[in-house]
Amino acid sequence: MPTTTSAPVENATTATSTGxxxxxxxxxxxxxxxxxxxxxxxxxAPFFLVFILIGLYPMLxxxxxxxxxxxxxxxxxxPWVGWENYAHVLGDSVFRKxxxxxxxxxxxxxxxxxxxxxxxxxxxxTQLKGRTWWxxxxxxxxxxxxxxxxxxxxxxxxxxxxxxxxxxxGIGLPTVPWHADRFASWSAIATMVNWRWTGYNALIVLAAxxxxxxxxxxxxxxxxxxxxxxFFHVTLPSIRPTxxxxxxxxxxxxxxxxxxxxxxxxxxxxxxxxDFQYQTLTMYVFNTAQTSTNPYPRAAAxxxxxxxxxxxxxxxxxxxxxxxxxxxxx
Amino acid sequence: MSKxxxxxxxTPRTALAACAVASLVAGLTACGGGGDGDDEQAKLGKDDTLxxxxxxxxxxxxxxxxxxxxxxxxxxxxxxVVAEWDTxxxxxxxxxxxxxxxxxxxxIEGDMMPALVAEGASEQxxxxxxxxxxxxWMESKYLEGQTADGKxxxxxxxxxxxxxxxxxxxxxxxxxxxxRESVKALFxxxxxxxxxxxxxVAKVPETKWYxxxxxxxxxxxxxxxxxxxxxxxxxxxxxxxxxxVYDSVAKxxxxxSTQVEQWKEDWQAGxxxxxxxxxxxxxxxxANIKDSAPDVKGWDIVDAFPGGGGNWGGSYxxxxxxxxxxxxxxxxxxxxxxxxxxxxxxxxxxNFPANLEAQSVLAEENATDPYFNNAPTSQILANRAxxxxxxxxxxxxxxxxxxxxxxxxxxxxxxGTDPEKSxxxxxxxVEGMS
Numbered sequence: 001m002p003t004t005t006s007a008p009v010e011n012a013t014t015a016t017s018t019g020x021x022x023x024x025x026x027x028x029x030x031x032x033x034x035x036x037x038x039x040x041x042x043x044x045a046p047f048f049l050v051f052i053l054i055g056l057y058p059m060l061x062x063x064x065x066x067x068x069x070x071x072x073x074x075x076x077x078x079p080w081v082g083w084e085n086y087a088h089v090l091g092d093s094v095f096r097k098x099x100x101x102x103x104x105x106x107x108x109x110x111x112x113x114x115x116x117x118x119x120x121x122x123x124x125x126t127q128l129k130g131r132t133w134w135x136x137x138x139x140x141x142x143x144x145x146x147x148x149x150x151x152x153x154x155x156x157x158x159x160x161x162x163x164x165x166x167x168x169x170g171i172g173l174p175t176v177p178w179h180a181d182r183f184a185s186w187s188a189i190a191t192m193v194n195w196r197w198t199g200y201n202a203l204i205v206l207a208a209x210x211x212x213x214x215x216x217x218x219x220x221x222x223x224x225x226x227x228x229x230x231f232f233h234v235t236l237p238s239i240r241p242t243x244x245x246x247x248x249x250x251x252x253x254x255x256x257x258x259x260x261x262x263x264x265x266x267x268x269x270x271x272x273x274x275d276f277q278y279q280t281l282t283m284y285v286f287n288t289a290q291t292s293t294n295p296y297p298r299a300a301a302x303x304x305x306x307x308x309x310x311x312x313x314x315x316x317x318x319x320x321x322x323x324x325x326x327x328x329x330x
Numbered sequence: 331m332s333k334x335x336x337x338x339x340x341t342p343r344t345a346l347a348a349c350a351v352a353s354l355v356a357g358l359t360a361c362g363g364g365g366d367g368d369d370e371q372a373k374l375g376k377d378d379t380l381x382x383x384x385x386x387x388x389x390x391x392x393x394x395x396x397x398x399x400x401x402x403x404x405x406x407x408x409x410x411v412v413a414e415w416d417t418x419x420x421x422x423x424x425x426x427x428x429x430x431x432x433x434x435x436x437x438i439e440g441d442m443m444p445a446l447v448a449e450g451a452s453e454q455x456x457x458x459x460x461x462x463x464x465x466x467w468m469e470s471k472y473l474e475g476q477t478a479d480g481k482x483x484x485x486x487x488x489x490x491x492x493x494x495x496x497x498x499x500x501x502x503x504x505x506x507x508x509x510r511e512s513v514k515a516l517f518x519x520x521x522x523x524x525x526x527x528x529x530x531v532a533k534v535p536e537t538k539w540y541x542x543x544x545x546x547x548x549x550x551x552x553x554x555x556x557x558x559x560x561x562x563x564x565x566x567x568x569x570x571x572x573x574x575v576y577d578s579v580a581k582x583x584x585x586x587s588t589q590v591e592q593w594k595e596d597w598q599a600g601x602x603x604x605x606x607x608x609x610x611x612x613x614x615x616x617a618n619i620k621d622s623a624p625d626v627k628g629w630d631i632v633d634a635f636p637g638g639g640g641n642w643g644g645s646y647x648x649x650x651x652x653x654x655x656x657x658x659x660x661x662x663x664x665x666x667x668x669x670x671x672x673x674x675x676x677x678x679x680x681n682f683p684a685n686l687e688a689q690s691v692l693a694e695e696n697a698t699d700p701y702f703n704n705a706p707t708s709q710i711l712a713n714r715a716x717x718x719x720x721x722x723x724x725x726x727x728x729x730x731x732x733x734x735x736x737x738x739x740x741x742x743x744x745x746g747t748d749p750e751k752s753x754x755x756x757x758x759x760v761e762g763m764s
Binding site for chain 2 (some may be wrong): 177268269291293
């Protein structure tokens with residue numbers, strides 16, 4: 001923005017400068033030039049200052065720390081150990097398990113979440129009665145604190161006394177070991193995540209849908225396209241940038257699931273199931289920081305590996321969406 | 331006040347900026363101030379507060395209330411009670427490693443003590459050594475709170491000599507003897523105990539024999555001399571004694587155990603809905619039973635323990651160096667662990683005090699507990715304490731962490747994992763510790 005507007009404004013000030021004293025004009029001129037050049041940076045500076053303080057610095061320090069040893073409960077770190085902590089994390093079978101758990105839960109949550117959110121948005125984009133009420137109510141789960149929703153779902157998915165298992169037993173079906181079976185636990189946690197985030201994503205998609213020019217639909221209707229055809233050939237292509245945003249944010253969120261699985265765990269140590277059935281990578285980082293040997297450095301190494309995994313997946317995401325976009329432009 | 335808020339309302343942008351700056355500065359100073367906190371010892375005034383965190387039930391509630399009500403008190407005390415040790419252990423660990431966020435006095439479960447008296451960790455605690463107190467506690471407990479070079483990190487609060495609690499009414503229902511004397515024979519050794527359990531569940535199929543696989547594992551484990559580590563702190567979990575404990579617990583898990591997790595809702599429910607008939611019972615468990623099942627009649631305590639004796643738990647009070655009131659904290663920890671306080675605490679929580687004088691006071695009083703069918707609780711605990719083998723189990727510096735993994739392995743079996751597979755996961759986890 002500033003770069004496009006700067007040229008005409010500068011012309012304007014030089015045009016009026018001819019009559020008055022040159023010294024005052026230069027000062028003013030300089031001021032306004034600084035204003036144009038500097039103030040955008042000043043406006044964004046607070047964010048970056050805070051980011052450097054609580055984002056970048058801890059991240060770099062984490063990387064630095066991951067090359068040292070540090071005895072449990074010790075006040076000071078020990079000597080340099082090179083890549084040993086990374087080797088330990090990568091060789092840890094719990095870490096590999098946590099990796100696949102994370103991928104599994106991510107797929108079970110993000111994919112249905114986006115599909116359902118888009119369908120919901122399309123339904124809300126019609127001439128419903130009491131539109132605002134419907135639109136607001138799908139955001140309600142988002143307002144509930146994650147800990148509170150974990151309690152609610154904990155009561156639903158409890159193995160012995162849970163609502164779901166009692167219902168299943170009531171109609172004579174076998175009960176599901178929600179906390180013991182790997183896939184069942186993933187599904188339960190994904191349900192929690194989806195319940196919370198679907199409405200939020202639906203609202204974002206809905207906003208994009210409302211910006212689509214209505215004459216596109218009229219034209220499609222005159223051409224004889226059904227509502228479903230309109231959705232696939234008008235709506236979806238028009239909201240592509242928003243879809244990319246939603247996909248990227250829910251990817252990052254999905255790879256960082258923590259609160260839900262931790263609170264879903266009814267075991268005392270909150271390790272994500274007695275056999276790590278649903279321990280995620282972020283939980284792995286947290287739990288590693290509590291163990292007895294080099295807790296912090298190993299957790300730091302795990303955090304960096306997690307960071308690289310997320311960057312990798314985001315990059316794949318980016319490349320795929322760009323390829324799709326190019327193809328559709330052709 | 332109103333003037334200020336009015337002028338702020340007029341210029342919301344200024345106010346906002348001021349707020350942002352204020353919070354930034356406050357945040358920075360708060361971050362900067364944390365590090366050098368341990369050097370500034372602040373003297374506590376009459377209305378200043380010393381903080382203490384305990385877990386489960388230490389029985390200090392009334393003592394602290396009295397202390398605060400006394401107009402002569404040197405300072406006030408505020409107690410935080412965390413429901414479960416495992417939860418508190420995580421906060422404690424985080425607080426120790428970050429060097430901030432802990433209360434002036436912290437309660438520590440005995441199993442974690444070996445890790446804290448080790449080099450590195452011990453520097454995080456104030457030396458509580460006091461020559462006058464050298465013979466105040468049971469020697470074994472006192473020494474467990476000491477580093478190799480004699481720095482006293484914790485004052486012992488209690489010990490956990492174990493008896494067995496049982497439901498006399500359910501025993502009768504199963505046709506077993508039910509009075510305290512005649513049931514002793516059923517708790518002679520573990521084989522008899524398990525065999526009786528099989529008879530019991532055959533007669534009363536809706537009730538399990540014991541409360542959880544975890545507690546029986548813990549009870550048996552406490553009779554193994556070197557469960558996880560050898561004397562020179564070398565990790566060795568592939569020993570036959572530990573494996574024998576694991577195999578017994580795994581074998582009887584489907585038939586005799588409730589297979590629920592200790593301390594959780596399903597376990598709690600078992601106290602009232604006839605979920606189980608027996609459970610290992612250190613003194614501090616008495617209060618747990620009473621709280622969980624105030625209306626159930628039939629709980630009783632037998633003065634016997636399979637395989638001799640065993641000690642489960644027993645805690646310490648320690649003062650982290652990050653406390654800014656170390657002198658007062660030491661003073662108050664001293665007060666809480668003196669004979670008079672320990673007798674009072676024991677009457678609330680049922681703990682068996684580690685304080686020797688308190689032990690003899692309680693033995694003389696020979697109190698009975700009407701809830702447990704007038705069982706002579708202090709006499710039973712005194713007898714049980716004598717039966718505890720000295721120095722068993724040996725607790726190495728990683729005892730608490732390996733115990734966590736071991737309990738998790740038992741939990742997996744409860745959830746249906748093949749015992750062999752679960753054991754493999756356990757040994758692999760232990761290897762990852764070194």
